[in-house]
Amino acid sequence: MADARRPRSLAETAYDAIEQMIISRHLAPGAMVSEGELGEELALGRTPVREALARLKTIGFVEVHPRRGVLVTPVDIIKHLELLEVRRPLDETVARCVIARASDQDLATLQAQTEGLLVAAAARDREVYFRHKRALHEALVGAAYNPTLTSTMGPLHAQSRRFWYTYEPTASFLDCAGIHATIVAGIAARESDQALAGIGTLFDLLDQITRRALDRRPLV
Template sequence: MSAGSGLNGLSITERPRSLAETAYDAIEQMIISRRLAPGAMVSEGELGEELALGRTPVREALARLKAIGFVEVHPRRGVLVTPVDLITHLELLEVRRPLDETVARCVIARGTDQELAALDKGVAGLLAAAGARDRETYFRSKRVLHEAMVNAAHNATLTSTMAALHAQSRRFWYTYEPTASFVDCARIHAGIVAGVVARDAEMAVAGIGTLFDFLDQMTRRALDRRPLV
């Protein structure tokens, strides 16, 4: 299967991002980074003015953010940023574990050599950011790696499903993951990528098990502390 091909071998060309997608990415990042903190109330107009976008793409972006639990839309009052919920995150981890295993198996079966090389490059960037304890770069690098992994699975349903789950995870971990854990977490990701690049499903799945045990422990420890940012 060539790079940019789907399950049936047909070529998939990248399309320009829509204004709604641009708005979604920008507002999502504002919420994840807590520029829009839990409890904040904003209007479509305020967001559109800040992003230099019209109401329609902003409204479409907010509908997507509402669907993944980032905001509540209150007619005539505005848009409320929801709190980060630890119990919901534990439930999310239960859902993500088998899906991450499925992604890894799909990448092993379908990923091109070029895509596997991109995973190696992505995990190197994550390790560097973790070592520097640079929060912004660390989470940006983790997003790049996750998206590269999911895209290499060549499964549109997984792509859309994992995009929402990864966004919810990023929001939680940006708030609660201590910088002291960055290196350990990055090394576990490196082990998963090593298994995928070697096309060794057993190694990759074992690494995913280690990762989710680690994330579960960190989530439970977060019950006893305040948000870090």
Template sequence: MAGLGFAGDGSTAPAEAQRPRSLAETAYDAIEQMIISRRLTPGAMVSEGELGAELALGRTPVREALARLKSIGFVEVHPRRGVLVTPVDILKHLELLEVRRPLDETVARCVIARGSDDDMARLQACVAALLAAAEARDREVYFRTKRSLHETLVGAAYNTTLASTMTALHAQSRRFWYTHEPTASFLDCAGLHAAIVSGITARDPETALAGIGRLFDFLDQMTRRALDRRPRV
């Protein structure tokens, strides 16, 4: 089954982790983080040249990165004017949660079926780090660690189609939550993630899927509270 990228004997890491990163991927990760962390604020207009100078990268990898970011709605590219950072849309995030819930369940089932013992150990380490970041209320570390947990989960599913889909959805979620998740909710959210991982590492689909249901109910409630806080016009 190795041709499908499965773990096989439990000792093979995901293929994504084994290959060197391209300049376009480096540019994508850097610009994505600048947008998520609001170093590039919604409504900002920047140029490929400015981004290239900031990242010490040429126009080609920056242009490729911007094309990917456009495809997930982070930017709009306006010829001769520049690149516009799009606003965060709360209503669209509610739609995203509807899409993500069944896909997160699929990820969990795949990890339970295919994940190696090493994958399970990495998931437990990610959860421990997430709980520590939540306890410290460190926004930067918390979201960086949550990203690592999501990437570890998706990698342990050994499904490249699922991985490419989830990568975009997770990026959109990170951007929304960086802006709207209150630090007071960090521990509650981290605890819900910990319960899911506990079910996955025990290879107990019923517990893992019940945990996902509780997490998405919680995320839906937080999103609706953010919607209620929007300024009225």
């Protein structure tokens, strides 16, 4: 797992900030912005902003148009259905690795993040809910101790966060959080059958919500 104490680069800071601006729709689909405008808003130079945008382009968040600016891409529901197909077996692999390798401290962190997620879900607080969901996903991937999984899951989770921030109804927060709690409980008990069954239940629900979103406008 990457050393959490390593200082973050300016490019990483820019990436996290712009990614969140897009996910939260501060930069809405169809918006056209410039490197200079983003750098001014973030108080960062053009170089880290340019590096961040190059990374965001690779995961489909933006299109870079020379001499015109940077276009924020739309959220594609069909692509998200494809993403769910890819993520399901990878999430199962993450769970197996965590069960095999996680320390007691790792498991305590997962349980603490799950508790926070349940509280945010009950309050229907979209911002806090997605903050805890991101932290939980990152803690799970980190506890797998597999750098290849870390580099693979990061972009997939980012794309999922963007979709769910736009389309997940607050009414489903408690159901999803409860399933996450079941998965984490199975992992903490090192019971792979329980964890994998929970992942199957979760992805069946996510698929249903995604398909319903085909006929619904964005929620935010």
